[in-house]
């Protein structure tokens with residue numbers, strides 16, 4: 129009871145700030161989700177979308193099975209969600225921390241790691257953090 133009383137409008141506004149900071153990326157995610165089927169995951173406050181034009185295009189070329197854009201996570205197939213969810217939630221938290229700087233910084237980090245190591249994906253620091261929680265690694 130006491131905890132509920134302490135959750136006033138100010139606390140709700142503070143909790144909303146990272147999502148507002150990430151709203152530009154979420155808007156890009158919504159545009160890229162067009163044509164997919166979305167489901168709201170209330171505990172983490174993300175929209176999970178199966179399909180949509182962007183991830184379908186990337187998956188067909190073998191480039192990606194999922195992509196996080198703001199608070200919108202796009203999966204090539206709903207069956208992938210249990211496997212990739214923990215990984216993508218790391219990117220959601222990164223997006224909420226970095227806001228509008230996340231996507232440009234991610235691209236620059238990929239380019240930097242590609243120049244350094246010829247692997248701009250697995251050596252990207254944002255991916256290293258996400259793969260640390262990735263359940264797919266534990267299956268192999």
Ligand SMILES: [Zn+2]
Pocket residue numbers: 215219254255258
């Ligand atoms: Zn990733």
